[in-house]
Every structure is written in structure tokens, then in C-alpha cells.
Amino acid sequence: MNPSKLTDIEFWDNYWEKYQLPLEITKSDKNPYLNEILKTFDHYLPKNPNLSVLEIGGSPGQYLAYLHRNFGYSVACMDYSPLGCQKTRENLALLGIKGRVYEADLFKDNRELPQFDIVYSLGLIEHFTDFDGVIVKHLEYLKPGGLLILGAPNFLGINHFFLKRLAPELLAKHNLNNMNLKNWKHLESTFNLKEIFLGYVGGFHPSLFHRKELNTLTNSILFPLTKLLVFVFKTHLKNLRRYNSRFFSGYLMGFFEKKPIP
Secondary structure, X not given: OOOOEOOOHHHHHHHHHOOOOOOOOOOOOOOHHHHHHHHHHHHHOOOOOOOEEEEEOOOOOXXXXXXXXXXXXXXXXXXXXXXXXXXXXXXHHHHOOOEEEEEOOOOOOOOOOOOEEEEEEEOOHHHEOOXXXXXXXXXXXXXXXXXXXXXXXXXXXXXXXXXXXXXXHHXXXXXXXXXXXXXXXOHHHHOOEEEEEEEEEEEEOHHHHOOOOOOOHHHHHHHHHHHHHHHHHHHOOHXXXXXXXXXXXXXXXXXXXXXXXX
């Protein structure tokens, strides 16, 4: 395994194996958290069928389906999980969407890949120790003037309190520094980017920590509490999704324009 990676192919093959196809992200009253993420796409992305988009670590293509249907983009996915790539091809076919799938490692030479108008990843950068190195690889596939989008869950604040006790193995596969929005603020100056949006979205999302790896006395109390929180915030407190903070929000996102070389 690449020393900069906190996960490997086996981890992701096992992860994707349990998913049943077809899968497609859509707005729904049943999932207010995802709605908030999709709203950022709706607000900052142009509708233009002439644009191309690449999702890095994009298996099984459910977000690409949303971008194709709502913005008209031609879509592509790059992933290094063989099973993930297989699932993506099958998923796009089942959804009736033409798309390219590249089975490739982000940190290897992938000369056959073109550049795209939009490059993004959701839930990828936090699995690497070299934050800037991952950003550099994203930008290699982005055209000058194109749009870079980054998204990651927030495992800090109250989310960290629960995960540290309920799911420490899961927590260990994530670089918490890459989930700190303060560490994203240098991207604009370091990589000649123009910041369009940078912030937390999704509000408090207790489903992030509704899991249990260890059967301890503490967890016997915390786990039922997480179940209650999931229910309450999914049914009765959905309007609170608009309120965000680094202490409790479930997700962080950044939209950046890659400035053309003078």
C-alpha cells in the first residue's frame, strides 16, 4: 500500500461488494443531509451539456448520475478498486448513462486520461496523509479555467467524541487534518486557485457515528443515544440542516476555479 494511503484496494473492494445496483443520488425528503450537499452543486455549477466531469474515487457513479441528469455533463470516473470500477460500469449501464470508467491509481502515471472541465472527489482526500499531494493529482486532470470540487465528512467536534469511542478502527482510516477546514484555506494561494465557496454543509448528521465496533459499557449507553439522535434529526429537526459549524456539521466542501496560466 502506498504510504500516503490510509486504505487499500481490499478495503474498497469489500466496501463496494455490499452495494446493490442501480444506485443514483436524488433529492428526497428522506435524506435531508444529502439534499444539502446536492444544493451546493445546484448553486455553483453551470448547466452546460458541453462540459465534462471526472469524479476521482467515484464508484459506483451515483453522484455522476445526478450531474449528468441535472447539468447535462459527459461523465467519467477514476477509481483503483477493480470491483468498484466494475460496479460503476454496471450502474451507469443500468441507469442508461454513457460514461467512461478508468481503473487507475491516482498516484501513478495515467497519461491516457484527458483533462476535464470539472474534477471532484467526495470522501476521498481524508484517506491520504499527503493532503497537498492529493490536490496536485486532482489538478493534473483539470483544464485551466475549470472547477475543482472537494468534499469530505467532518469527523471533528462532537462527531469525533462519538467515533473515538464507538468506531476507532473506522476513525483510524481517516486523516483528521484533512477534515479541518482551516487546513484548506491555503489552497487558493498555494495552487493558484480562486475560491468560490468554502464551508460546512449538511448540519448535524448523527448517522456519521451511528455504528459500533466495540462492546463496552460506555458504548452500551452511547449507541442507543446515537440511534435516537438519527431518528430525531431525520424526522423532526430537518430544518436545522441549514445551520453549520465545525463543531457539529457532517460535511465540508470547497469549490475552486483553476486560474489559467498567464
